[in-house]
Amino acid sequence: MIQVENLTKRYGGRTAIDRLTFHADKGEIVGFLGPNGAGKTTTMRILTGYMPASEGKAIVAGYDVFTHSLEARKRIGYLPETVPLYNEMTVWQYLDFMAELRKVPDRDDRVEEAMEIVHLTDRADSLIGNLSKGLRQRVGLAQAMLHKPEVLILDEPTIGLDPAQVKDVREVIRELGKERTVMLSTHILSEAQALCNRVLIINNGKIVAEDAPDRLRSRLSGGDRVALRVAGDGAGLAEVLGKVSGVTAVRSVTDGEFEIETTPGGNIRPELAKTVVNGGWGLMELKPMGMSLEEIYLQLIQAETAEAEKAEAEEADPSEEMQHA
């Protein structure tokens, strides 16, 4: 549904996105994850035909977005980062206008349907200017799906919403993702984890990782981790645990609480439990800990940034030498 090859966008001398290649299939929710300024919005603007790329190719719903922009645009629903609304119109007027612009057949029915999906039916005659942030976001979403597009592109769909609204909007997106292709950007990791079948982590315009959120976690975390809690302060326990085979590191979190890193694969929890009980420490809790996507994300981005700095330093070196010579 979305096929992107070597997509590059330069603003003046700055490269916003650098040879991106990825794809998204039907029935998939793909998350675009990255810090602010990583190139998420730029990529989405290119995919929706808002701006052209400097290089590369992007095919959405079977149409090249550069050469067959209008055809591609007909099949895309887009929610930009700043929700584009006309404050002086009512919800119904606005959706009706958008439906007319998109030449939706049975306009009234489709507008009704879209309002129902995002739970806005009772606000049909409210002025958009009087709506709260969460409601505005939902109007934007309704607008994006009015014409039943094959591809939905949502730029930070839950930003600025309260937790209850976030839950609502996620529900809507999940529902939409069942039969369409949804591509959404976010810098909130739990969102990517909760919603997406696949996550693309992007930093400085490059994709640094791509996989299902769960697999990404197991692939990158290296080993397994176990949280352990005992009664009392657990004095001396750390040393004993360190000797258990398969344990690579033991870290004391607070009195009586430990984080234990183990070699991947081997399940040594029974061994750990035995050690604790035999040693006379009162075992309170023993549970596996996954590395959170948050940590993976930070790790990746730090590694990538460090690499870039290293490369820069290497480039800078010869010129320095030349100056000395």
Added chain:
Amino acid sequence: MRNVWTVAKREFAHYFVSPVAYAVAVLFLSIVGLIFVVSVSQLSQGGEPSMNFVFGPLTSLFLFFAPVITMRLLAEEQSKGTLELLLTAPLKEWELVLGKWLGAWFFGLSLVGVTIIYAAILYGYGNPDPGPIYSSYLGMALMVGAVLAVGVFASSLTGNLIVAVAIGYTFMLTIWIIGFASNLLQGFFGVGNPNIVDFANYIDFSNHYSNSFGRGIIDTVDIVYFVSVIVISLFLATRVVEMRRWR
């Protein structure tokens, strides 16, 4: 073309919920009304009843109101981010610009349309010559379309409403006074160089209304003039909107 109509309809409807449009309408209609009353009351001292009472001042009034009527058309779309919505919908740039202009033009025509009341009053109490009235309305429609098209172009150039108005006034005043300047040019270049003077006079707005349409003369030169101002302005505005994508 359906897209043009969709955009135009929304724009036209917007004027009737916009306080700015109401302010413009109130000011415009009060001034025109006042001028009409004063002109008619002076008829007792002689003179002929004529719609030029109204149309004469109307031309200059429109030069002042046009940039205010058109300021938000494209500038606001840009500042509020809704341009992104329109440019990612299956809508071509020229359809957007033409639709915007049509919406504004319909609003301008409805303002001018109110002056039909004055024509009715003149007919009720006197017997004015109908020819100049018809030609004046035709000329008015063209002139209003032209100044609004220039305003649409001004609005495409910026995302700031105040700046859009300022640019609009700059354009309007330039084509308004370039006729005066032609006299100066004549001084500079001597009488022997009539091309520049003719050109400046041709560009001048005021030369294409009061001496032709206002007197009941429908001249192709004037029609071509206004239509080309509309086409050129809207073409330029379309190019500016297209260029926004490349930034």
